[in-house]
Amino acid sequence: MRTGMGLVSQQFCLAVRTHSPFLPISLLPPTPTINSTTTSTNFNSFYYSYNTHLHQNNCSISMASSLDDDIGREYKKRVWIWTQNKHVMTSAVERGWNTFIFPSHLHHLAHHWSSIAVIRPLFVDEGEIMDGENKRVATIFDVSTPEELERLRPEDVQAENVVVNLRDWQVIPAENIIAAFHNSQKTVFSISSNISEAQIFLEALEHGLDGIVLKVEDVEPVLKLKEYFDRRMEESNLLSLTKATVTRVEVAGMGDRVCVDLCSLMRPGEGLLVGSFARGLFLIHSECLESSYIASRPFRVNAGPVHAYVAVPGGKTCYLSELKSGKEVIVVDQQGKQRIAIVGRVKIETRPLILVDAKIDSNDQTFSILLQNAETVALICPPKGNTVLKTADPVTSIKVGDEVLLRVQGGARHTGIEIQEFIVEN
Known part of the structure; x- marks a missing residue:
């Protein structure tokens, strides 16, 4: 599984309070196009990190907890949002998550949302997730049987990102996926519809999957997921004694x-x-x-x-x-x-x-x-x-x-x- 930090190319600036894990992001003026270019397909919503790096044209935010090996592990997780609800979109953007997944026939909805907030739209098309230039960003794998899970191998995945849709069991398949991909360079997500599922995927075998695709039409799971990350972020901050x-x-x-x-x-x-x-x-x-x-x-x-x-x-x-x-x-x-x-x-x-x-x-x-x-x-x-x-x-x-x-x-x-x-x- 991917361990590198990577830069997240963004076309806006953030107001950052470095003493708090909360990174407020205001909705921004209209942008002319949804097909913004980026230097990398790793434009996942933000890493959680103790340090914030601001560049002149790019805002790279890492939200990872760096503790020594005996105390904890680097905590770098990504979040993509799969929704058609505008309130979910605005809540997610305000909390630092700007990568959104749409069905392929909803380009017009992605274009509309891009006019009120800076987002990175992705589109699902026959098991593949494509960007606005029709370049493959991720592959979706539906897993509902042990045989389907067994066939999921890193060397067989062409895309840089893997999105797993676990239709039945959650904990054991998630652990098996982590074990299978831990030495690969793939970034592995799992689709989740609530915070309980997300927590299982993010914590399985201690390390958890690399990220979550939060597929919801309600604001509350977005708020709960942000609260979860805030709690985990506390572990990266040294308390003043x-x-x-x-x-x-x-x-x-x-x-x-x-x-x-x-x-x-x-x-x-x-x-x-x-x-x-x-x-x-x-x-x-x-x-x-x-x-x-x-x-x-x-x-x-x-x-x-x-x-x-x-x-x-x-x-x-x-x-x-x-x-x-x-x-x-x-x-x-x-x-x-x-x-x-x-x-x-x-x-x-x-x-x-x-x-x-x-x-x-x-x-x-x-x-x-x-x-x-x-x-x-x-x-x-x-x-x-x-x-x-x-x-x-x-x-x-x-x-x-x-x-x-x-x-x-x-x-x-x-x-x-x-x-x-x-x-x-x-």
Whole structure:
């Protein structure tokens, strides 16, 4: 499967906010023709990437998450839209997807849409996808039986792009296609009509197919797919973590604390962001470290009491008491690398608690957290330069003057979403 970045030739400019994965694209004045030339047939709607490259005449946008091999993989996916609904078209263009597929008899519709937005029209003709100059861009393969899947071989495909239409099973055929094409230079898409199908195709065998042909007549799948990419994009952004100094450690009595068991394994230095106040979340270590008295549980974070906030995807927070099986949380390490993990189970039990307060040098605010008073519960320490001297301090031995890591952010929240308003929390 294709791994190169490639340039996406575009005849317009984009307003880009580099601090956000959302790339707004305004509808543009009429263009004289739909048969615009391009230097490559790889004009797929945009790559998702951490970096944005703007050229004088071309806008090449890569939306890929580049993490080290142990944390994640480059996340480069393409989206083509197959629709006859104008509202779907405008929603897709506004979200950065400008390649559209039409039946061969609807050239007039493509011409009309090209007069109100800059799009790249493609046309389906007897199992082939052609561009406006009648050059083959992709070949469509309908797969409804194991025999048809077995006959799909990279060496037999002449087009640069392959679009697979899985009519029956989804997961196993998608995995087989990924395995068959992983060393080829072909770009493999699958046709999907909803976000659930798209997610299966994009995540099969961890790597997923190269892209999605979203065949819909409703706006909602477009919005949902963009939300999905936004969540995945978060994994490419390093979270800013701040060093804080512990100012108070105090036994606090009994309370209901939450153990969060994930469907993923965590490594030393990873944990969840949790805090009594949303303005400052502490990085709580997982129970992956070995102990003389209890087995390692690298899937678990003993995260704190039911009232505490925990970081979840989308820059949001929720209460620990709201977590349940199937919800997503953000796993973060000492360097600020993050990834999304699914909650498998939540356990709430009454346990003795300990209160930890901390402050940062540039801020007089106090940040607090309550945790179970146990040796297996630990706060992650800041690294010293590029060297990690130690991973975490157990709350049973932490003391005033020790350093911990915080995620400092806006404190005012409404249903977990940060808002701008006056707020005092003590």
